[in-house]
Amino acid sequence: MGRKIKFKALSNGKLVYGMPYQTAIGNWLMRDNETKEIHPIDSDTICQFTGLKDNAGNEIYEGDIIYNDFHKERTICKWIDKHASFGFVEDKEYGEIFYYIQSDENQLRVIGNIHDK
Numbered sequence: 001m002g003r004k005i006k007f008k009a010l011s012n013g014k015l016v017y018g019m020p021y022q023t024a025i026g027n028w029l030m031r032d033n034e035t036k037e038i039h040p041i042d043s044d045t046i047c048q049f050t051g052l053k054d055n056a057g058n059e060i061y062e063g064d065i066i067y068n069d070f071h072k073e074r075t076i077c078k079w080i081d082k083h084a085s086f087g088f089v090e091d092k093e094y095g096e097i098f099y100y101i102q103s104d105e106n107q108l109r110v111i112g113n114i115h116d117k
Helices: none
Strands: 007-011 014-022 028-032 038-040 047-053 059-061 064-068 073-080 085-092 095-100 108-113
Touching: 007 028, 059 064, 059 108
Parallel strands: none
Antiparallel strands: 007 014, 007 047, 014 028, 028 038, 047 059, 064 073, 064 108, 073 085, 085 095
16 A cells, blocks of 8 residues: 555654654654654644645645635635545634545645644
């Protein structure tokens, strides 16, 4: 199976990519995929890779803010327990609208992440 399970998270304000884990005393750490260094991370910023890329080849992670060029809508990529899948959620004044990730990747553009400052 060729599916890649990857994560990213913030460590002291910088993004690190790797596999997060929790120590026996409750600290969250991530081993950097490239440098193999261990970084303390903020567990609230852990985002999983969806397996998709946008129209520029950028990987799409949970928590990414996505602009759909076809629908002219800004959405957030989230894991939806009820549907057991990632999806794009549009937060409207009357509640969330859920879209399955079936959009043409050529129409999607990562414009940020909910954890960006």
